[in-house]
Amino acid sequence: MTVSSPTHVESLASLGLAEVREAFVTWIADNADRLNQFRGLHGDMDSVFAKLSELQRLLYDTGWIRLGWPANLGGLGGTLGLRGMISEELAAAGYPPPFSFATQEVLGPAVARFAPQELAAELIPRLLRGDEKWCQGFSEPGAGSDLASLRLRATDEGDSWRLNGEKIWTSWAKFADRCVLLARTGEPGSGHRGITAMVLDMDTPGIEVRPLPSIAGDDEFCSLYFDDVVVPKTRTLGEVNGGWAVAMFVLANERGAAAWQRQAWMGWRLGTLVDEAPGLDAAVAGEAFELIYGLRLLSRRTLRTLDRGESPGVLPSFDKILMSTAEKYLFDAAVEAMPGRILLGEDPGAASWRGEYLYSRASSIYGGTAEIQRNIIADRVLGLPKD
Amino acid sequence: MDEFEKQAFSEGLAKTIDSTPAAQLREALEEFGWLDLLDEEPAEAAGIVFPLLGEHLVALPLLDDVCTKAAGLEPGPDTAFVYPALSSPVPTSTATLDGGILKMTLRGIVAARDAAPETVVAPVLLDGEPALVAGPWEGTWPAAGQGIDAESGWAQLDANWSVPAGAVVASGEPGTAWTAVRAAGHLALAFKMNAVGAAMLRLAVEHTASREQFGQRLSGFQVVRHKLADVRVWQETASLAADAAEESTDVLSCLLAKTLAGRFLRTARENCQQLLGGMGFTQEHDFHRYLRRALVLENLLGSTGSLRAELGSSIRAARSVPRLATL
Numbered sequence A: 001m002t003v004s005s006p007t008h009v010e011s012l013a014s015l016g017l018a019e020v021r022e023a024f025v026t027w028i029a030d031n032a033d034r035l036n037q038f039r040g041l042h043g044d045m046d047s048v049f050a051k052l053s054e055l056q057r058l059l060y061d062t063g064w065i066r067l068g069w070p071a072n073l074g075g076l077g078g079t080l081g082l083r084g085m086i087s088e089e090l091a092a093a094g095y096p097p098p099f100s101f102a103t104q105e106v107l108g109p110a111v112a113r114f115a116p117q118e119l120a121a122e123l124i125p126r127l128l129r130g131d132e133k134w135c136q137g138f139s140e141p142g143a144g145s146d147l148a149s150l151r152l153r154a155t156d157e158g159d160s161w162r163l164n165g166e167k168i169w170t171s172w173a174k175f176a177d178r179c180v181l182l183a184r185t186g187e188p189g190s191g192h193r194g195i196t197a198m199v200l201d202m203d204t205p206g207i208e209v210r211p212l213p214s215i216a217g218d219d220e221f222c223s224l225y226f227d228d229v230v231v232p233k234t235r236t237l238g239e240v241n242g243g244w245a246v247a248m249f250v251l252a253n254e255r256g257a258a259a260w261q262r263q264a265w266m267g268w269r270l271g272t273l274v275d276e277a278p279g280l281d282a283a284v285a286g287e288a289f290e291l292i293y294g295l296r297l298l299s300r301r302t303l304r305t306l307d308r309g310e311s312p313g314v315l316p317s318f319d320k321i322l323m324s325t326a327e328k329y330l331f332d333a334a335v336e337a338m339p340g341r342i343l344l345g346e347d348p349g350a351a352s353w354r355g356e357y358l359y360s361r362a363s364s365i366y367g368g369t370a371e372i373q374r375n376i377i378a379d380r381v382l383g384l385p386k387d
Numbered sequence B: 001m002d003e004f005e006k007q008a009f010s011e012g013l014a015k016t017i018d019s020t021p022a023a024q025l026r027e028a029l030e031e032f033g034w035l036d037l038l039d040e041e042p043a044e045a046a047g048i049v050f051p052l053l054g055e056h057l058v059a060l061p062l063l064d065d066v067c068t069k070a071a072g073l074e075p076g077p078d079t080a081f082v083y084p085a086l087s088s089p090v091p092t093s094t095a096t097l098d099g100g101i102l103k104m105t106l107r108g109i110v111a112a113r114d115a116a117p118e119t120v121v122a123p124v125l126l127d128g129e130p131a132l133v134a135g136p137w138e139g140t141w142p143a144a145g146q147g148i149d150a151e152s153g154w155a156q157l158d159a160n161w162s163v164p165a166g167a168v169v170a171s172g173e174p175g176t177a178w179t180a181v182r183a184a185g186h187l188a189l190a191f192k193m194n195a196v197g198a199a200m201l202r203l204a205v206e207h208t209a210s211r212e213q214f215g216q217r218l219s220g221f222q223v224v225r226h227k228l229a230d231v232r233v234w235q236e237t238a239s240l241a242a243d244a245a246e247e248s249t250d251v252l253s254c255l256l257a258k259t260l261a262g263r264f265l266r267t268a269r270e271n272c273q274q275l276l277g278g279m280g281f282t283q284e285h286d287f288h289r290y291l292r293r294a295l296v297l298e299n300l301l302g303s304t305g306s307l308r309a310e311l312g313s314s315i316r317a318a319r320s321v322p323r324l325a326t327l
């Protein structure tokens, strides 16, 4: 049986996770012909993104991707766990996460929680449908690890903010329709107390987007230049000068909930590695699995905490360290097992391995570097005295 | 048991351990209800008792009870278990069937005992497959622990043993009885190892937070903080893994609880000893006792590396990655 209507999916949601999982796995299998086009995507980014949006739209129209989101935001209700399950089963079947999936778990929850009701109700359904892409404008040339020192200025103009300054490393900004941005609204030097978060339309006059080729050769990175960009205050997320809370919530989701998707994907990737590399050392394969499993346990805990509406506090710092440790280990293992193919091969599969190897190196940088996570653990988990 | 009851039980047990001389401890634990708890809730029993054994460096062979119970036999003070030689995840004892008699060469590790046990349970390779054998014991038995951690009572056994062929503890598929026993052992060991690691971390935190060099506390140096944070990361992961295995009790989750505990201990041994400076190389400071215990435990019922290799081979053979710890 092929389930493909939101009303049916919605009725399943009330039954529980196991039932929805079974129905979704069946749906994936029944629709293999239709879904096959989304496997092993490569080529230019525009066409890859178009495909991924198409996948997202399909999952939206059939209802699956609306699970775990409240009805007033275009969802079908149910727990966060349902969202985790959907991304896990897609990955297990070898499908890529639809483009805005990652954004959905990283920025979606923050907009849902901190945006004014009408704004969230307008924006979230578009994100879920795959109608638009979002980016995250946090880092600046002068504010990387020390995010609280950011300087992009938002001047108060009554009903609106006027933005001037720069952002950097803004992933996929070139393709994005919206940006969740952090700006300085307090005095210079006001640190984390003088920051405000807002949602910005990327087609607002005064924004210049310049791509910055990434090590993997794609157009992921961008620099953003703001020259008198006007943003209505109705686009403010949370309190004025309360942007740090929004930023921390985004980072908790990035380090924890999004890590759940990542481990599901890594598990699938390990399976393909074992398949493609007969020479892979058994103990290395076992250790890779052990690390991915460790990440799975940690991110499952974070997901459950968020699901209960509680704050995971500093715990996602553990998830982030496991994520980068597991991901780097996995792709180091791949290169060691298939050096010729991965380093010199010209087939699309080799190019994927190569790109993923290079990207895995960034896992200890984005979302807060591994050193910053260690600082957090030393300060706030171990409580080590400093002087 | 709910969390509250567990906590109360654990606190009571800790007091008993603290206040009882080693020679009477076994009896005291039995009075406390150890064997009943093991009988009713084996995984929970391990989760409550083994952390205390690690933290207090108790040298009682309660792992024998866990493994005997998992073999479907009656555990007790007079029943001993023969573990594979250190680091081996598979039996290192062998058996041949000779006219209704099982003739065995037992090679492995055992817990030393004042008096030889009455009954022995041993995993052996019979026709290349792991089997469990239980039978009466008439030979001699190591009376004291050996080597790097003699205090813990682990000793090598190398002996011949014969029992009637009916002594094989059979259940279903070849090797499944042994697999279940090993899993129960892995879980108990993981809990104990995590407590040993926690003690090493505690000692290193205490030391670095109190000792000053260059006019400041050691814990103020970022390298020191990061080394301790790394230990803490693996502690967090290992304890989640032990809890997940206690909940699911499946063979793979137990194996992973052991390998993640091994990863935690390895990092703790390395980083904590380094941060203790010269103090970490004395017998004056307690660190060395935990280090010794860790080294032996890491190698019991399979070293971290050999268990990973087994896991990797099973992934390759199954051509699929197992799905554990579901949402």
Ligand SMILES: Cc1cc2nc3c(=O)[nH]c(=O)nc-3n(C[C@H](O)[C@H](O)[C@H](O)COP(=O)(O)OP(=O)(O)OC[C@H]3O[C@@H](n4cnc5c(N)ncnc54)[C@H](O)[C@@H]3O)c2cc1C
Pocket (backbone or CB within 6 Å): A135, A136, A137, A138, A139, A140, A143, A144, A145, A146, A168, A169, A170, A171, A172, A362, A365, A366, A367, A368, A369, A370, A371, A372, A375
């Ligand atoms: C692939 C990728 C995607 C990204 N996407 C986005 C995005 O979409 N939006 C966005 O806003 N940002 C994004 N970033 C930026 C990312 O958040 C920053 O790169 C990161 O926070 C580090 O900042 P930095 O690059 O300025 O490095 P720096 O902060 O200059 O750090 C350089 C090195 O110094 C170390 N260091 C810094 N401070 C300390 C300290 N206190 N103690 C110890 N060591 C320290 C760091 O750990 C690092 O190893 C992305 C980055 C990458 C790599």
